[in-house]
Amino acid sequence: MASLxxxxxxxxxxxxxxxxDYVGAPGLEGEFGVLPGHIPLLAxxxxxxxxxxxxxxxxxxxxxxxFAEVSGDKVTILAESAEEADKIDFDRxxxxxxxxxxxxxxxxxxxxxxRAQLALARxxxxxxxxxx
Amino acid sequence: xxxxxxxxLKIAGVRKTRQxxxxxxxxxxxxxxxxxxxxxxxxxxADKFSEMLVSLRGTAEDAAHPLLAERPxxxxxxxxxxxxxxxxxxxxxxxxxxxxxxFAEENRAAGRQVRFYCLGRKxxxxxxxxxxxxxxxxxxxxxAVDFPLASEVGVxxxxxxxxxxxxxxxxxxxxFISLARQRPAGIKLLPAGGGASGPxxxxxxxxxxxxxxxxVLLGELLPRYVKAQVYRGLLDTAAGENAARMQAMDNATRxxxxxxxxxxxxxxxxxxAGITNELxxxxxxxxxxxx
Numbered sequence: 001m002a003s004l005x006x007x008x009x010x011x012x013x014x015x016x017x018x019x020x021d022y023v024g025a026p027g028l029e030g031e032f033g034v035l036p037g038h039i040p041l042l043a044x045x046x047x048x049x050x051x052x053x054x055x056x057x058x059x060x061x062x063x064x065x066x067f068a069e070v071s072g073d074k075v076t077i078l079a080e081s082a083e084e085a086d087k088i089d090f091d092r093x094x095x096x097x098x099x100x101x102x103x104x105x106x107x108x109x110x111x112x113x114x115r116a117q118l119a120l121a122r123x124x125x126x127x128x129x130x131x132x
Numbered sequence: 133x134x135x136x137x138x139x140x141l142k143i144a145g146v147r148k149t150r151q152x153x154x155x156x157x158x159x160x161x162x163x164x165x166x167x168x169x170x171x172x173x174x175x176x177x178a179d180k181f182s183e184m185l186v187s188l189r190g191t192a193e194d195a196a197h198p199l200l201a202e203r204p205x206x207x208x209x210x211x212x213x214x215x216x217x218x219x220x221x222x223x224x225x226x227x228x229x230x231x232x233x234x235f236a237e238e239n240r241a242a243g244r245q246v247r248f249y250c251l252g253r254k255x256x257x258x259x260x261x262x263x264x265x266x267x268x269x270x271x272x273x274x275x276a277v278d279f280p281l282a283s284e285v286g287v288x289x290x291x292x293x294x295x296x297x298x299x300x301x302x303x304x305x306x307x308f309i310s311l312a313r314q315r316p317a318g319i320k321l322l323p324a325g326g327g328a329s330g331p332x333x334x335x336x337x338x339x340x341x342x343x344x345x346x347x348v349l350l351g352e353l354l355p356r357y358v359k360a361q362v363y364r365g366l367l368d369t370a371a372g373e374n375a376a377r378m379q380a381m382d383n384a385t386r387x388x389x390x391x392x393x394x395x396x397x398x399x400x401x402x403x404x405a406g407i408t409n410e411l412x413x414x415x416x417x418x419x420x421x422x423x
Contacts, residue, residue: 009177011279043343044352
């Protein structure tokens, strides 16, 4: 069976690079799936959960938003940060969640609000991967 | 003439200094290795970005983005300077600062305002003593540069650019070429068009589906591209700093060796001179008693 090569790249390292059967990514306009033989695609991602299937198992990865490039049988994810589900620091994510909630509720200036909402989305996405 | 004791003390002092410079050399070489590793890890990310930007610009020519727009008559210029926090690395920092200040002078002469974004204690100090307007000063974080720092800087300059505080942003940093060569380098960060325009061979690239439309995608991509550029500058500076420090400390260690050798020679001569003098005294005394 044909397979896909999935690379998840962040500025600091290659988080993941392996052969997979299927990738589901959190696109800016909704989740999309990639199977081998997909036509070339360039998509923006939101902060959220990405999953891939390999060896009959589904694995989850947190991505902080970024881009996905599908070309040939290669999927490249560019994200500012990405963590596999079992490597997420949930305590930190919980703290981040509380901080972001406080900031969103305090209703400070608009730019801060935008950033706080992004931080909130990231924290929620990270925490939703607990136990996966 | 120096006494024996003075010379002995001096030799001990030089040897201690040598130990320190040697230790600093080794610390710098360890840090350089990790900095080089980070550059290598970052390269695939940066390369992919440039690739995507070029292929997007090929298709989305009608999708002009405010970060790309050249402003015909810039009234103010932002200058990001990246140096190290600490000295003892030869002329590394001085070179970067000189290049940046020269650029600032040229712009002032052309009647433009200049705003500085200083990363690293050395350039913060230099800009402060020369009295420039500092929009941002980061001290104490150049020892361990990370992407969040690049991200902060990127957000700050993009906000200022979009608010019209600055019409252009340039960055000066230390380019790491090899162990023996680092040089000050300057790049234009904003408007972001210049760097990545490249040859227009993007037409040969594959026909992608864009999701969302190419214009929106470009808007998502550009801010991240700017941050990546800043990060590249920071990483280069970190590597360059340590390479320059290795060189400086290697030279210092060698100078200590030379000095210790020269002093040991002096010590031996002084000691021999003392012995000779005493012998002359004894022989003279003996001769006098004989007479």
